Amino acid sequence: MANIELIPGTLDMLVLRVLNGGSTHGWGIAQRIGVLSSEVLKVEEGSLYPALYRMEQKGWLESEWGQSENNRRAKFYTLTKAGRKQLESEQKTWDQLVLAIGQVMRSS
């Protein structure tokens, strides 16, 4: 399947969702998004890091240097309580959006 570019503004939500499953590093996040979307969604790798810093600064994420699975130093990101809350609210908005757009598109 061809790659689809992310809908603007959804990157944060996806990152939060991935980290909800456990802490990981930038590379890992990009990989997980790819895997979970069956390689449909392609994260622009460069833009991931500014997003991570921004989210960390907003208090949604915490970071810590650690050892990656290939024995390299890597920064691990973890969801904070505020991040979990943010995820919930974004999830809710997203669900409503999808539902609403779906209704509009399927109407005859």
Next chain:
Amino acid sequence: MNWLQQIPRSIRARFGRQKLDSDMAEEMRGHLERRAQANLAAGMSAEEARYAAQRSFGGVEQLKEIAREQRAGQGFDNVVRDVRFAFRQLSRSPGFTTTTILILALGIGGVTAMFSTLYAVMIRPLPFPHAERLVLGRATFGGVINPMVAGPDYFDYREQSRSFSDLGAFTSQISEVSVSKGANTERSTCLNVTSGLFQALGVKMSMGRRFAAGDDKAESPPTAIVSHAFWHRHFDGENDFAGRTITIDGVTRAVVGVMAPDFHFIDQPDIWLLSTPRELGPRRYNNWLVVGSLKDGVSLAEAQSEVDVIAAQLEKAYPDTNARKALLLTPLQSAFTEQYRTGFIMLCGGAAAVLLIACANAAGLLLARGAGRQAELAVRAAMGASHWQIMRLLLAEALLLAAAGGILGTVLALAMQNGLMRRFSVETLFLRDVGLAWPVLGFVVCLTVVTGVGFGVLPAWRAKSPDLADAMKSLGRGNSRHGSRLRGGLVAAQVAISFILLVVAGLLTRSLSSLHRTDPGFNPRNLLTVEVPLPPREYNGLQRTQFLESLLENIRSLPGVQSAAAISQLPLRNPGNDIALYDASAPPAAPSGGGNGYQRVVLPGYFEAMRIPVLAGRDVRSSDTRDSTRVVVISQVLAEQLFPGRDPLGRKVIIDGATQTPWEVVGVVGDTKMGDLREGPRSRGAFYRPHGQSSSATMRLAIRTAIEPHAVVTPLRALLQKLDSRVPLSGPRTMEEVMDNATLSEKAQTLCLTTFSLLALILAACLLALSGRHTP
């Protein structure tokens, strides 16, 4: 997320910026390496793999910049950078910077000092609980403020009125007393008060109690309250004061309380003596000021109308003394500040004008600087600086200038304030310190910031759509028609304001110099004045006269002394004590129909020493004693008032209605300003009685010298010590000092306003010179 969490992060972002940058770089490098490895595994060559990784990742430096901008503390970083840059820019033109800061500081300092003083004196509530309910009661005669009230009248008001929760009274002048401590005596100051005064003021005692209503009963023992400092001095600060007594002028009094150390009211005496109704003197002596505290819910008007009713009753009951007499109630604060009000408001106006000029001046400087920088700004804009960035830069410069001006101005204000208070001699109010009026300072600083920002940013506004070519063309010429018109307006406004200030200052100087030229009726040159209070127990009337006569005789033979005289109250230095008197042959129909004059007691030689002309008849003589005819010397105004068109010599007057002894007029002398230099020429006259016929315990000496008057003080002290070591000598001052002091307020006003107008003029000249340079 709450803001608290943000703080450590932004601090970290600020101070650990390099650490964060290197973290970021490491993290991205790690990612790139993994991508390259993945590419390698997918079968690319090593080089290809690295390029592909970089391609898909994007520019690391760009990403870092984006991340940095998003990071917390970025705004702060920018501010620091802007301020640092502005600082560099300003220090590059030190002339402009110093001038602007100084101008702003002068404006801010002047206004803040003036308004803070105004606020402290007139607006800030007096330091008493319920200060807003305190009123001052002053006697009026036929509507003219006296202001002293007769003691018995005060007691009648206190008994009959229902409007006050407390009504107290105090004598207006502090007096000196001798306090015995063992074998020694100590000179101390005291103020006579009635019970009710401290209650009305709500004063707290640091020990003991206030005077109670029962303390002034005839059968109660005499009482006193001492100041905190006096307690420490006299009783060595012991904490137990039950049963303590103090012997004042030979009378032993019980000490009922020690005043709180921060109490400050009119004067700072050592001792407050409780006066009983007996001691308040007859109804015709007006020696008291009344202070009352209005009851809750009683308005000033209600209290005044009640007091008016009582005054009318008193007038009916005592027509001799209370005809047309009333009590005027005024809020305490405004009563005590009314004499300063005009001067203060005028000076505040002057200071405000200087501030306006300073702002206009700073604006002019900033505009001129801005005009000179059009080219620089245009270049900055062309190099890619956004409009907002340029604005921010100029804003930072303007704010920096305003802040520096504000700080320096505050320092100036603090320095000026105490001087102002001293010069205006307003220390007799209830104030200890002025303190900065923060609202005033805030307002002034805001004003300067607005000025600075407004005029500092104007050039940037004009550079908004910079015509680079035009701007470059004007490079080095640095002007714009718009700017010069604005500056021209500023200069015109400034010159106008300075001119107005100068005119007012000129008028003030004129009235001051005319006050200085006022002839007091005597010659104040080389005239030393001192006070010699004779201990009342040790001397009776005759002994006093003898002592004073021999003292004067001895003083006259001191080297450098030309003449010496003694009087009960010196002109200008000791005002007050005016009494009714009338022609004995024609008692007035109405009780208040006669004349009124300042009563003085003199020893022979007073008029000669003071250079007061004897116009008819003679001076008093030492042969005028209790055994001879009662004689009096009257001043010219009084002679015309009592005996219009007739020769006063040999005529008899009745002094003070109560005693019917006639006094024969033996001389007429020139008039002098008795109470105040500002007295009109036709105001109250004076009459002089010989000491031999009506002795007075405290006498003042006037010594005419051929040398510097203060040089006589030491031999004088030695002389007094030799004659009677118990007699103190107090308050040596020359008459010229007394007169200087009397015009202190006027002098201070003139000085301030002249300074203001000079400043204004200098500032205007600065701007004029400056604008001339920039508009060829």
